[in-house]
Amino acid sequence: MKNREEVRTLFKTKKVPLTHQRLAVYEELSGRRDHPSAEALYESLRKAYPSLSLATVYKTLQTLHEMGMVARVDSPAAQARYDAIVETHHHAVCTACGRIEDLFDPRLDALPEPKAAGFVISGHSVHFHGLCAKCAKAPSTRTIKEK
Amino acid sequence: MKNREEVRTLFKTKKVPLTHQRLAVYEELSGRRDHPSAEALYESLRKAYPSLSLATVYKTLQTLHEMGMVARVDSPAAQARYDAIVETHHHAVCTACGRIEDLFDPRLDALPEPKAAGFVISGHSVHFHGLCAKCAKAPSTRTIKEK
DNA sequence: TCCTGTTTGATAGTTATTATCCACTGATAA
DNA sequence: TTATCAGTGGATAATAACTATCAAACAGGA
Numbered sequence: 001m002k003n004r005e006e007v008r009t010l011f012k013t014k015k016v017p018l019t020h021q022r023l024a025v026y027e028e029l030s031g032r033r034d035h036p037s038a039e040a041l042y043e044s045l046r047k048a049y050p051s052l053s054l055a056t057v058y059k060t061l062q063t064l065h066e067m068g069m070v071a072r073v074d075s076p077a078a079q080a081r082y083d084a085i086v087e088t089h090h091h092a093v094c095t096a097c098g099r100i101e102d103l104f105d106p107r108l109d110a111l112p113e114p115k116a117a118g119f120v121i122s123g124h125s126v127h128f129h130g131l132c133a134k135c136a137k138a139p140s141t142r143t144i145k146e147k
Numbered sequence: 148m149k150n151r152e153e154v155r156t157l158f159k160t161k162k163v164p165l166t167h168q169r170l171a172v173y174e175e176l177s178g179r180r181d182h183p184s185a186e187a188l189y190e191s192l193r194k195a196y197p198s199l200s201l202a203t204v205y206k207t208l209q210t211l212h213e214m215g216m217v218a219r220v221d222s223p224a225a226q227a228r229y230d231a232i233v234e235t236h237h238h239a240v241c242t243a244c245g246r247i248e249d250l251f252d253p254r255l256d257a258l259p260e261p262k263a264a265g266f267v268i269s270g271h272s273v274h275f276h277g278l279c280a281k282c283a284k285a286p287s288t289r290t291i292k293e294k
Numbered sequence: 295t296c297c298t299g300t301t302t303g304a305t306a307g308t309t310a311t312t313a314t315c316c317a318c319t320g321a322t323a324a
Numbered sequence: 325t326t327a328t329c330a331g332t333g334g335a336t337a338a339t340a341a342c343t344a345t346c347a348a349a350c351a352g353g354a
Contacts, residue, residue: 017320017331039310053334058311060333092263103261111258111273114250116239118280126258126273133265164300164351186341200303205342 002030002069014067024049025060029070035100090125094132103128148177149216161214171196172207176217182247237272241279250275 002010007026011018028045029036036044042057064070090103108126149157154173158165175192176183183191189204211217237250255273 019320019332021333037310051334053336055312055335056333062312090261092261092266092268094266101263101266103263105259105261107259108261112252112254114237114239114252114255114275116248116250116275118283119239119241119248119275119277120283121239121275121277123277124273124275126271128261128263128266128268128271130266130268130270136265136267166301166351168302184341198303200305202304202343203302206301 007069010067010069016063016067021049021052021056022060022063024052025057026064026069029061029064033102088123088125090128092128092130092132094130094135096131096135099132099134101132154216157214157216163210163214168196168199168203169207169210171199172204173211173216176208176211180249235270235272237275239275239277239279241277241282243278243282246279246281248279 004023004027007023008018011022024045025041028041038057038061039054041061042052042054045057046052061070088109090105090108092101092103093099094101103126111124111126113121151170151174154170155165158169171192172188175188179191185204185208186201188208189199189201192204193199208217212219235256237252237255239248239250240246241248250273258271258273260268
């Protein structure tokens with residue numbers, strides 16, 4: 001989550017052209033805490049940028065991901081979801097509606113190295129699953145797949 | 148991972164008809180440790196069952212999942228992958244080739260409960276990521292998406 | 295063995311994502 | 325500021341992974 005100047009510098013450093021679309025996608029994503037899908041970002045952005053194409057959002061998210069500015073979250077609903085926070089953190093995934101909440105807990109950041117023959121481990125993430133506050137209250141409503 | 152008699156009993160208990168296809172899919176999956184996709188299972192099974200349909204494999208995996216006999220693994224490659232082991236365990240995911248290895252480590256089974264407002268947590272899983280033995284040796288070969 | 299509600303197989307449809315192609319633009323040099 | 329041009333964006337076709345549909349076949353109880 002970087003401000004506009006930091007973003008500009010990062011693009012320049014990596015020699016990746018900074019276009020209006022890329023800045024717009026990054027800033028929209030940075031401003032949200034709901035792990036939107038590419039489609040969801042597109043829906044939000046097209047209000048301000050009516051000429052924006054969905055394909056561009058996909059390509060931009062991939063570019064940002066390769067630059068290490070955006071993280072991919074694997075949700076139980078197959079659709080990939082994105083997060084502007086790349087710092088180490090963990091997730092709570094609602095098994096009823098698919099909602100993903102960020103968890104920050106240093107105790108989870110340092111886990112015992114498992115013994116996996118030959119595997120060179122570079123990091124880890126913990127997925128907690130259960131029911132989010134909303135679904136815990138209304139257990140019957142199965143809405144899987146929020147956007 | 149159950150033997151044929153346990154499977155038969157489980158289906159009877161849950162009042163779910165046990166078909167040849169369901170048994171075949173479950174036994175094929177049980178016999179593999181490579182987290183195959185629906186497509187991959189279909190490819191293996193069609194040799195012994197040429198009339199088997201891919202749609203049936205998808206439907207069967209969903210049925211087994213609902214019965215709690217099969218777990219879904221969210222891999223970085225969007226395609227869902229399955230596992231016959233439902234007991235608590237964790238994964239090491241290779242960021243180069245997509246390989247997923249099972250990790251069993253009781254120290255990872257008991258983690259501190261995170262504070263996520265209102266979230267009713269029922270379980271968790273840890274994903275380690277890095278390079279598998281094969282890819283660690285050949286760092287240049289980027290084969291992402293094994294079947 | 296017969297009956298009946300489910301399941302299967304074949305296939306069309308859907309959803310998420312990627313590839314293609316050409317006009318256009320951002321970044322550098324003049 | 326403008327010219328240049330590799331790289332990007334927009335529109336859309338294509339692909340991949342599922343899912344729905346429906347007639348025919350089957351599983352499990354009578």
